[in-house]
Amino acid sequence: MDDKIPQVTPRPSATFDEYTMSEIRRAASTGIYDIRGAGAKRALPHFDDLLFLGASISRYPLEGYRERCGTEVTLGDRYAKKPLHLKIPITIAGMSFGSLSGQAKEALGRGANLAGTSTTTGDGGMTPEERGHSKLLVYQYLPSRYGMNPDDLRKADAIEIVIGQGAKPGGGGMLLGQKINDRVASMRSLPKGIDQRSACRHPDWTGPDDLEIKILELREITNWEKPIFVKIGGSRPYYDTALAVKSGADVIVLDGMQGGTAATQNVFIEHVGQPTLACIRPAVKALQELDMHRKVQIIVSGGIRNGADVAKAMALGADAVSIGSAALIAMGDNDPIYEEEYRKLGTTAGSYDAWHLGKDPAGITTQDPELASRLDPEKAGRRLANYLKVMTLEAQTIARACGKNHVHNLEPEDLVALTVEAAAMAQVPLAGTSWVPGQGY
């Protein structure tokens, strides 16, 4: 090598970056695709790309400490005799006993009760503890029908028919054998220790015409009391929302690709579905065209983190939001206090996503009795309630600043976008302009 020739700086490939190369090496070594929990990790257009236009001369705000700003929401008053009445527009998303420890499920119930909102079961049925600790419990009706029975159906406060979820629209579930202990196996009518596969399609209906009949059956079995939610993954939100309404849903749950899962293929999480931000307006448009906006409620989930996200989802037309990953973080998931143990698992606090393996140091995504005992359900429930309270206060703060006396009164006119992409997806003007991409041509 000639020392006189200047050496260029070693240049890593933007295409074959460090993560990409590590994944190629992992795949070559194992022959198995990467399975993990959580939602999409890649950078996506999101609520951070939107800003609110606070009131000034052309609009006037509400006094933050004096004037009321409502947050209550009623879900399911289209057909159900007993709709859900929530104090805040933030619900807890479906997460199963099995993927989560019993303590974690109890904490979710305790936190939701304190905040005046609902929790949701998951794939695997309803446990008596979960029902006991949740004043308002939504019972998921999934393709696997693990643990499904009419007694629990009647005990539920609402029924959520799961068509898909944002992390894997079109895909089924997976719970590896490590988490199938005696109780989980018994609830799912499966042998202990096997990998449990959840089907991607419902076993006894296909398409919207059948779904309408399925909803009829569920209403007949539950005396037309329970609100029927239909949960869809964010892939074709306009058509799926319209078809769910046609099928008789009371409530639509719309989950974007940042929404978490207990376990599925990484390639599925990162490459199938649409960002939450891109899903809301088409779904709301479908409701508006059918004259069903605010009559059939829409709950948005997938990457909701703070009160600003809540307010932005409301402004785009949502009636409520739902949180899963954020609730787990509030309870202690990925907390740096467990950094030493995360490192032993080959990861670091903030990046831990091997939820399917059941070795969660925080005791949340596990069935290991020793690990699960680390989570105090009362303390974790209080943390969740605090977090929900903060989110609600934040959303109210923004709504008042925009002059709204209820978070539902926020509207797209209150928003601008920081990027062309976000402006196109949210159908609000690019900041500093009156330009909404796709409009005015």
Added chain:
Amino acid sequence: MNSLDLSTLGLRAINEKLQFLDPGTNEREWTITNPMGQHAIACGLKSPISVTVDGHAGFYCAGMNQEAEVTVNGHAGVGVAENMMSGIVRIKGNASQAAGATAHGGLLVIEGDASSRCGISMKGIDIVVGGSVGHMSGFMAQLGHMVICGDAGEALGDSIYEAKLYVAGSVESLGADCIEKEMTAEHLNTLAGLLEKSGINKDPALFRRYGSARTLYNFDIDQADAY
């Protein structure tokens, strides 16, 4: 015998009547007339009553049944006795797709043929089919028994777990991880009991037994081609 005319009373009134009978009532035998293929007839029943549907039923007849004995004097649509927990459902004619889907218990007797995906994801129910079943029957079947007196269509028992399948006729093909298994005296005894209970006259000696090879129970990349 009490009679309920579906064409005049409507579905809601009839289901509500049958679901909320006084536990001490002596009125335990009911007939639903003029069903006209309507859906969700006699679903969600939860007491030991006897209900006869006098005609054809649509989707989800006797869905999620508990304790009741439901007889359909005709054919049944998709998902008859889906997610049944207990009791007996008898179809005098044929049944459409997904008969007994995900059901946890009880006995489903189909005296005629059943269409595709009979017993899909069954979780403990016993199903006896007097005729033949369509393709993908017993798909992901977890627990319980399915007795097929006629033939089985392609991919029988695909991805089956611990359910036991008995077929007297031919099997067009077996699904992933489903294999023929030894018929022991214990299995023959179980089979004979199910045939007797269902009132279907067929010699148990004619049947062959199928179940899981259990090679797909834990993910193995070398088994990926099985799907």
